[in-house]
Each structure stands twice: as structure tokens, then as C-alpha cells.
Amino acid sequence: MDGSASVAERAIGVFEPSRSRLDELGAWFAAEYEPLLRFAYFLTGEAGAAEDLVQDTFVRLYRADRGIEQAGFRAYARRTMTNLHRSRFRRVVVERRFLGRSHRVADAHLPEPTDHVWQAILALPPGQRACVALRFYEDMTEQEIANTLGVNVGTVKTQLHRAMQRLHDALGERSES
């Protein structure tokens, strides 16, 4: 926190931003933007929503009231992104559909997914989808996923088990039909 912040501002927790913090975050952005964007895409299923989610995550990271060590940045960013997605971005997607707008022209031309496995993954609830993406795309162990998402290992095991069950049921029905 900038030491020049007034007593009143410190008392109410106003975070005085600094150029150095922005530069630091910019360096992390340069290193992590692409994998975070992919993770956001796995969470949202839409390119436009994924970009929004990454942007909002970085704004939240900038405003975080605790220092973020570089070593913990990847986990903290993914945790923040997952929580944001759960609460807000599904709402944004619904709002856009409701208001009849498209955020990117390209989105309007995205074909409906014919990849059944991908369809089934997109149909998973956010928590399960996050665990699947971290487990099968980023090759994390259950403990690493738990550390990343800030939950206990039991929660991760439950999420993965339920996700695999749903995927098995969805794809099993497809193969039977």
C-alpha cells in the first residue's frame, strides 16, 4: 500500500495504486495471459466472455489488498477467476443474450459445438468444469487443484468424481444413441 495514503483512506482501506504495482502485474500478464485466457475460455465457453473474465481478474488482482508473491500468482489468479465466473460472468452472458447484443462480431459466427465431448464439458457446473480443466489440461494433482482453488482436497475429489460421472453419463448416452 502506498505510504502516502491519508489516515482516513488507510482507515477505510483505500488502496493507493502505484505504477510499480501496475508494472509488476503487467509482467505477470505478459507471462500468464495466454494460459489464463485459455482457462477462462474453458470456464465460460465463449471467447468474448473469456476475455472479459481475464480483464476483470487482473483488475481484481490489482486491487487486492494483500501482496501477491510471484510464486502464488498463478493459483491466486485462477482462484479469483473461478470465483468471479461463478457469480458474475454467467450472468453477463445471460444479460447479453437477453439484451440481444454480441460482444464480439466473431462470437456471432461461432458455430454450435458439434464436438460432443466439448459440449459435455461445457455443460458441467462451473466448479466441476474448473477442476476438469485444471486436472486434464494443466495436469495438476488433486492437491495442486485444491491449493489453486482455495478448497480442500475432499472438495476437489468430490467435484472431479461428479464431473466424471456426468461426462460418462452424457457421453455414454450419446454412444448408445
Add this chain to the structure above:
Amino acid sequence: MNLENEIKEALMRHGTDVQTRRGAWTEIEHRVARSRKRRIVAGAVAGALAITGAALALPRIGAERKPAPLLTEGPEPASTGAPTLQKRLAIPAFELATGPEQNAVMPDAVWGLIAATKARENGRLVRIDPATNKESADTATGENPVGLAVDHYDVWVAHNDGCVAGEVCLGYETAPIPRNSVARFDPKTLELVSTIKFSHPLAIDASFGAVWVVDAGTAADPATRLVRIEPATNEATTAVRLSGVDGPAEIIHGEVDLYVLHTLRDGRYEVLSISPDTRVVRVLATVESTGTAAHIALGAGALWVTIPGEHSVSALMRINPVTGEVLDRLDLPDAFPIGPTSITTGYWHVWAGSSRGNLSKVKVDRQSNKLIGIVGDPIVVGDAPIRSLLTAYNAVWVAVDGTVSRYAP
């Protein structure tokens, strides 16, 4: 090919669907700059209002410079006059809520809580179909439901034993829902999914991927606390100790923070913002109490706090939700002497209900973000205190006097 390999291959295939693009970091810097101004420019009211209003009430959408309105904020009403009655339903709800979005799991619904009318009787949770304006389902709750929250998958009902700390407590346990608990219901079948025990729940909210409960403490540890329920596991953990007491409490959420109103030991009400991620707590306001409850609402570009019966006139405070700066105060003579009994925002207006059963429509100018004032005269909805207000499905829903009335805004 086994399922795990299929999943890996699908993720690898679609990992290239989204491409990085130039200028993304620049956009983040711009958004950070707007976020900075919101926090440190407390004196530039017009600028702070514009930015705070946009950041507060509107979702952040990438490169767009003019964010779209929230689904619940909705378009401004076609009518510039008083709200008009669409339908009156004979449903004696005291609390109304709706979900964050409608999807395959969550049906279109306005949810209501109905209190038990006599001892050993359960309360009720009702689901109202906004298309037909009829009750489509209902189920028994515990004996004393006190709060209602709806997330993407479930309906959550908080119950407490209705007792005051230190006094002899009567009342009955209505199995299977414990007296001090949060019950979780399936929104389609209204089946009871699970119950989670608490000390003494006071208020409940669903947001940021969790369910949040303001819980009064125990005799051994009487401070209020904010408890987080993880829906995946039903695990309830104390997120923040609040040091309030058992008394009127509310919890709502914005795009970024939770907002809690709770009662202090000296009887005043304190309004807090709490970050769901960092758990940082900021005191935004304190309100003197004259023995009746205060209420909060978020929307139309600000945080709104009712002032119960102060200085012979009841009023509404408009507050910057980041700094706590009081931006405006609006007297509500109709709500005298005990203050508004309920408040909500929607369609860029603030809606305040009085103890007389009247509804006031308060206008905020969307372009300038200025508080205009009360639109016309308050309308008569019932003959008893308005218990709950909700804006949803292009309507203002009013719970009063044994009915739920639906008004065009």
C-alpha cells in the same frame, strides 16, 4: 479411447479456439485507472458518481466504453408517473426473492416466504410463476424462516429460533429442519436437499459462488459473524467476525463486494462492505436507531440506507459504496415516524415501502447519476407495513397485508 483421454483431447482441441490479441493489457490499464479514480477521488462528486455508478451498477464488458445495464436493473420504466397495479395475489409472504438468472436448472420464479400463523406450525416457501402470476408450488419450511436467498442451483432459507439472547426461549423444533439452521431446497421439486446448523442466523445472501449468512454468536462468543457456505460441500466456515449483536441485520451483494447491515452493542446500525475474496471489511456508515430496523439496497448507482425516524422525519441516505461518503439524503415524510420498512432498487429507481403500506418511487437520473426525488405521491398498496420489495420480470413486487402485489414500474 478412454474417457480421460477424450477429455484431454477435447481440451487440447479447443484450447486454440481463443487467441490472445494485442491491446488487451492496455484495456486492463484503462479499467484499472477507472478503478483508481473511484477510490481516491472522493471530492469530485460528479466524476466519482459517474464512475462509481457505472462500476457499481453495470457489468464490466471488455472494450465497451458504455457498459450495458444489469438484468435486474433493467430499462427505465416507460411511465414517468406512479406505478400501476398489474395483479394482486393472495399470498401472505413477508419476504420475496428471485434468482440470479434463469437457466435449465432454475425455473422462472419469484420466491416467497410465509410465516407460520400459530405455534407448532411450519412456515412455507412458495414459488410464484411470473408468467401466470400464480403460485406454482410450495413446501414447508422450519418454524421460523427469517431469510431467503436464491443462487444458480438452489433456494436457501435461513431459520432462527426467534429468541433473544439471555431470555427464556420457547418455540418448537419442526423436524427435519432445526430451529437455527439454513435449509436448502431444490427449485424445481422443492424437495429439501440438506440443512446446515447455525447459532442464530439473521440474514442470508447468495453470491460470488457461495451462500453468506450473518449469524449471531453464542452465549460464550456473542459477536456476529459472516459465515460462508460452500455449496459443493455444505461446509460452513466463519469468513469474518463482525462484533455486532443479535439484532436487525441484512446482507446484499454488488458486483464486487458484499454489504452487511448489522446491529452494534449500543443499538446503532453499522453498514459494512466486505470483500468476498480478501475478506477486508470497510465501515461505510453508522445509523442511529430509534428502535426500528434500518434497511439497505444497492443499485441506481449507489448504496442506499434507510434512516429510521431521525429528527422527526424518516429518510433515505445515498452513499458511495466504496468510500462511504454520504452523497445525498432524501426525506420520506410518508415513512414517518419509524422509517421505511423495506427498500429495493431496480429500473434506475429506488422503491421504499412504509409502515402505512404505501410505496414511494424515487427517481435517479441515469445520465447524470443525480438523485431527482420522489415521483408523484406515494401509492397505497395495503393497510399494513410493507414487508418486502422486489424488482424482477419488469415489475415491482410488493409484499404487504397478506398479499403480494405486482406493479408496472
